[in-house]
Amino acid sequence: MxxxxxxxxxxxxxxxxxxxxxxxxxxxxxxxxxxxxxxxxxxxxxxxxxxxxxxxxxxxxxxxxxxxxxxxxxxxxxxxxFEPFQIPSGSMMPTLLVGDFILVQKYSYGIKDPVWRTQLVEVNEPKRGDIVVFKFPLDEKVDFIKRTIGLPGDRIVYRNKRLYIKPNCAEGQEKSGEMFCAEFNAVDMDIINRDEFYQGLMPLVRLKETLPGQTHDILINPEALESKGRYYQQQDTRADEWVVPEDSYFMMGDNRDNSQDSRMWGFVPKANLVGKAVFIWMSFEFENGPDSLLPSFVPTGVRFERLGSIQ
Missing domain, CATH: 1.10.287 (Helix Hairpins)
Incomplete structure (x- = not known):
């Protein structure tokens, strides 16, 4: 649309x-x-x-x-x-909630023409931890928003609800035979609380996840089974392991057990990037229950405390 x-x-x-x-x-x-x-x-x-x-x-x-x-x-x-977007689902909770209206910085990753999306000017590459809006690789008429986890050349593992990253060699470093020069790093996670968010009646665990140079919060459903059978299977890798191709990125939602992301459908090409999510300019609550006289799309309140820069 x-x-x-x-x-x-x-x-x-x-x-x-x-x-x-x-x-x-x-x-x-x-x-x-x-x-x-x-x-x-x-x-x-x-x-x-x-x-x-x-x-x-x-x-x-x-x-x-x-x-x-x-x-x-x-x-x-x-x-x-800048382009405004509305958050339609809970896949980026707790960072972004349904009802958040955000601004996406269009020139963060290059200037493109608005019709054919041809790259006109090269600017920056996404950094690990950036929240990015992009064209869904399986249907480019649809916009997705996820967090950048893997950069080109990285090896990513998601196992037992824990993220492991083996970064690609930094420029100028000697590369090993496998083209990687660092060991797998388990991404640090610290529990914040267990009673703030729910999926149905099931409480979700809120954790602080620390990527290199960036910290953010994620949600885990401890009772949800990992759906490895639905994972995108890359040739010559294990079911829960991926190597990010050149000019592509591995994206994940912060609501880890309720997000359709690169684990399921693969990588996001650089050409599909729209921009970086940078600011929440409005946030509405939608709490109309089944007995409410108001339609579900009518907001019931404004979350002023959420307005501001996106971390």
């Missing part, structure tokens, strides 16, 4: 801009000429109503001239600077 809206904005901007340009170059000079002739042959000043009758401006031209600056500004802002 977001992709169609981008195309619509671009077409509306081009269409209104073209109408304004053609009028400015072709028809506006002719109107001014008619007005000048009328003023020269009249002894009295012409008021606006008379001028409008002598050289009327078509309604489509007036509309294009009025909306073009605003639509052009919106298109540039949304396509190249």
């Amino acid at each position: 977001a992709g169609y809206f981008s195309v619509f904005l671009v077409l509306l901007t081009l269409g209104s801009g073209l109408i304004w340009l053609v009028d400015h170059l072709v028809y506006a000079p002719k109107r001014r000429e008619r007005i000048a002739i009328a003023k020269g042959s009249s002894q009295a000043d012409l008021d606006d109503d008379v001028i409008a009758q002598i050289a009327p401006v078509p309604a489509i031209t007036e509309g294009a001239k009025s909306i073009f600056p605003m639509i052009a500004a919106i298109t540039i802002f949304r396509s190249f600077i």
Whole structure:
């Protein structure tokens, strides 16, 4: 849906801009000429109503001239600077909740044209721990949001609800025969609480997970079984192990037992990156129960304490 809206904005901007340009170059000079002739042959000043009758401006031209600056500004802002997104599911809990409205920084990982998404300018690469919006590799009409766990060349293991990372060799380091120069590092986890979030009646464990240079919170359902049979199977690796290809990334949700992510469908190509989630600008509560008179999509409150930068 977001992709169609981008195309619509671009077409509306081009269409209104073209109408304004053609009028400015072709028809506006002719109107001014008619007005000048009328003023020269009249002894009295012409008021606006008379001028409008002598050289009327078509309604489509007036509309294009009025909306073009605003639509052009919106298109540039949304396509190249920031784009708003709404969090539709709980896969990124506790970091992002259903009802959070976020801003995604579009230029974080390169500037792309808004229609064909061709890379125009190279900027930065995602860092481990970045929360990224991207086009779902299996259906690029759908936008996903997950956390970057694996960078190109990393070896990732997710076993017994614990994450292990064997980073790719840093630039300038001597690479071993397996193309890796570090041992597997178990990502540190510390329990925060066990009674803040629930899945049905089952309490979820909130933990602080520490990636290199970045700390964030995750949720684990201790009763949920690992679905290794549904994991994406990469050639020449174990069922719960993946090697991130070149120009690709391994993404995971923070709600580890309730997230469809790279464990299930594989890697996110660099070309699919949309931008980095950086700010929560609004957060609504939706607590309409089955007996409520209000529809489920009507918010019941605002979580002002959630507004601010995304960690």
